[in-house]
Amino acid sequence: MKKLILALLLLPTLVLAQHKISGTFSPAASFKTAILYKLEPSNHIYISNADIVNGNFELDLDTTLKPGMYRIVYALPQDQYSFDFIYNNEDIVFRFQQDSGVSFVLSKENKLLTTYKNDMYTVKSKINTFYGSANQNEDDYMACISEMKTIQNQAESASKGMLAHDFIKAEKPYIPTAFEDAPTYFNNYKMNYFNSVDFSNSVLQNSSFLMDSALSYVFIFVDRQYENRSFKKNIDDVVRETTATKSIQKSILEVLWNQFKERKNEEVANYISTKYLEKLLDPVKDEMLITDMKAFRNTAIGAVAPDFSWPSKLGSSKLSTLSGKEYYIVTFWSSTCSHCLEELPVLKAYIHGKSNIQVLAIGLEDERPNWEKTIANYPEFTQIYGINKWENPIPIAYGISGTPSFFVLDKDKKIIAKPNDVEKLITFMDAL
Structure with missing residues (x-):
């Protein structure tokens, strides 16, 4: 009877036993923190995090944590610096090496799955080697x-x-x-x-x-x-x-x-x-x-560039109504963007003396004074003030996510190039 009572008293403890995940990261100096997520169909649910101390990591898992696939993120961006594992109510011990990835020391689920993947990879490699060999023995193939x-x-x-x-x-x-x-x-x-x-x-x-x-x-x-x-x-x-x-x-x-x-x-x-x-x-x-x-x-190559207008001395100007040039360069920049301030002078020098090119420079700004000060150096450009920066409708229409950005248009305002930087822009223009 006493043994039965003791067993009943221990039962809740056994059922709710807390598990942990622990491991070592190498080289130790390269790792500071690890974050645990639970994977779901359309997102990742944050669970907990712990410091990596001298390469050692340990995290107690809540007793209510459900079995499933989890992810440890150890740097950003997380889709590159992470590894996934199965948690199914067992302790997990791993080793993670920067050059070779994760291996599991303790965990029936993960060790079995890892072994299966490694074994299958090995035999698939044998088949690929067989097909690449000049001397093919069908018995060897069937053995694989x-x-x-x-x-x-x-x-x-x-x-x-x-x-x-x-x-x-x-x-x-x-x-x-x-x-x-x-x-x-x-x-x-x-x-x-x-x-x-x-x-x-x-x-x-x-x-x-x-x-x-x-x-x-x-x-x-x-x-x-x-x-x-x-x-x-x-x-x-x-x-x-x-x-x-x-x-x-x-x-x-x-x-x-x-x-x-x-x-x-x-x-x-x-x-x-x-x-x-x-x-x-x-x-x-x-x-x-x-x-x-x-x-x-x-903004695909060959598409007519999204139209936009801006205040001018004539009252208002519009991209679609511009004429007289063989090429139009639309560039998105900002007076607070260091790369922009490096590339704009290069563009300015390039178009000097070229009467067949018009540059429309759209400054994505939160404040006007610094923009006005900067554009004084570029009277050759058609300057357009992009108020509210990323919320401005022009960069939204062009799908702009960073500055500087460049679009080259022909005389009909069709997009003929989207170079990544001013050097690629110049290379493209010189090849026309």
Whole structure:
């Protein structure tokens, strides 16, 4: 009876036992703080943070913390300086090295998943090596296929009842049943890429897995001779696979749009926005993204530049009504921007004596006096005061996120270049 009473008294303690995550960061001097987030389908939930002292990190996990995928951020930007892991009511001990990433010392879930990924990576590398070899032995090939099948089956069996099981099943690769030459194998690999991925699986949704899988598909299976055609086809495939999970589809497409925007691939970025993404957006919640997409589309190479007007001696002037020049350079700058103050003199020197170019310099300012003082040095430019800086409608229409920014227009006000800096601007103009 006494043993029974003792067991009952201990039961709440056992059920609510507190777990912790701890580890070492190396080199120690490079790390100061680590922040813990819980991953959810559309955002990251802040959980806690702790200092990294002499490379050592330890954080007690609240007893109410739910199992799932978590992320430790150790620097900014967090998408580059972080690692994900599974928490499922167990202590976790890790080692993190700056040059090689994270390894788990204690955690059944994470050790099993890491081992599976490493083993599968090794056998896939063997297959790639086989296809690159001049002397190909089919027995060696089938041994790799057998090894791949064994790794998958053993990992699925060992992970039953764990969260890792969902990821191991979802990562199951295409496994041939007989010898295939390289083109056949890689074609089948692509065709079967999403066979094991369940976009409606809540465990996968609360992780980066679905996003990573979709992005890998879009960027890996590309014919370099017809890149944009391949990108579009791959995006179509991802949209088809995510038809039943619109929120996941929206998140994936938004990230893809941003990536192609950053790559300055206007054709594919605008394909994503006009064919798919715009239809998924809420006019209120997604107002900023809608504005950004519109600005990016309206300032694509070949598009007529967004029109704008400004006060002048004649009362008002307008971009669309300007005439008499072969080229127009629209530049966004600020009197508080050091790079701008370095590049404007270079632009001034370049256009000196060139009667076929007109520069429209839009100063994004919060206060007028400093702007007026600065523009006195540039009487050759058409100076436009951009009051309210980033809230001014002109930079919004042009999708401006930084200064200086440049747009080159032809005589019909069509955008023919968007150079990153004044040196690239000069190089482009000299090549005309």
